[in-house]
Amino acid sequence: MLTFKQYILESEDHYVHYSNKPNLTHLSGGMSGSGIKGAEQERLSQTKDSRIKKRVYFYPPVAGGLPRPEQGLGTHTYKAKLHNMHDATKPSPEGNKIAATAKEHEAKGEHPGNAFEKAVVDHGYHGYHTANMSVVLNHDVPVSYHGSSAGKHFVDHKIDTSEKKKSVFDGIPNKDGEHSSSNLNSHQTMFWIKHKESLQKAAPSAKMQYGKMYVHKDHLDNLHKELEKHKDHPF
DSSP states (O other), X not given: OOOHHHHXXXXXXXXXXXXXXXXXXXXXXXXXXXXXXHHHHHHHTTOOOHHHHSEEEEBOOOTTSEEOOOTTOOSEEEEEEOOSEEETTSOOHHHHHHHHHHHHHHHTTOOHHHHHHXXXXXXXXXXXXXXXXXXXXXXXXXOEEEEEOTTOOEEOOOOOOTTOOXXXXXXXOOTTSEEEOSOOOHHHHHHHHHHHHHHHHHOTTOEEETTEEEEEGGGHHHHHHHHTTSTTOOO
C-alpha cells in the first residue's frame, strides 16, 4: 500500500495553499484553526472527532495563473499533489455509500457537515474535493514552496455548471405548505453549510434535516432570489 506522501506525489494536478509562513516543507492539519472562518469553527466545535478537526485547505488548479485567494489569506504560496480524495461534486456509487454513512452519524447527533466529513474518513479517503476547494483531513501534507504571490496573476476559478440540476424545490408542497428536496449530494450539503446564514435570512423557514432541504412556499421566491446571487449554486 502506498504511503500518504506517495499518494501526494503521484497525483496529476497541483493544488494551491496560501500561508503566512514561508519555506515550509509540509502543512500541518493541526494548525488549521487560525484560518477557519467563524461559521466553520462553530461547526467543528460541535464534534469530538479529532480526525476532521485536523484539516488543510487547498484551491484547485487553474489555467494561466494562481487561483484567486479569499481576502485575509497569507501571501506565501504552496503546491501539493493530492490523491485518494473523494470527489463530492459528482454522483457516484461510492458517494452514495458515504452519504449513507453520513446519515448514520447525523442520526447520532452530528452536524450534517461534520457527519459528511466523518463519513469521508470512515471510507478511507484522505479528504474531499468540492467545486471550489479541496480539504485534506487527518493528515499533514507534504508541499513545495513557490514563493510570494505578490504581483502574480490571479485567476477566478470557474465551475462547470453543465450538469447542474434544476431547482430541487419545483415540486408540489405538502399539506403544511412546505417544499422538500430530494436527498442532497455532497456539493449541495457543503453549499448549504457555507451559506446557511444568508439563506435563512432570506427564507427563515429554510432548513436542512435528515439530508434534505425544506422551505415553506411563502419563502420559496426569496430563497430562489438569494440562491441566484451565487451564479454557480448547485440547486
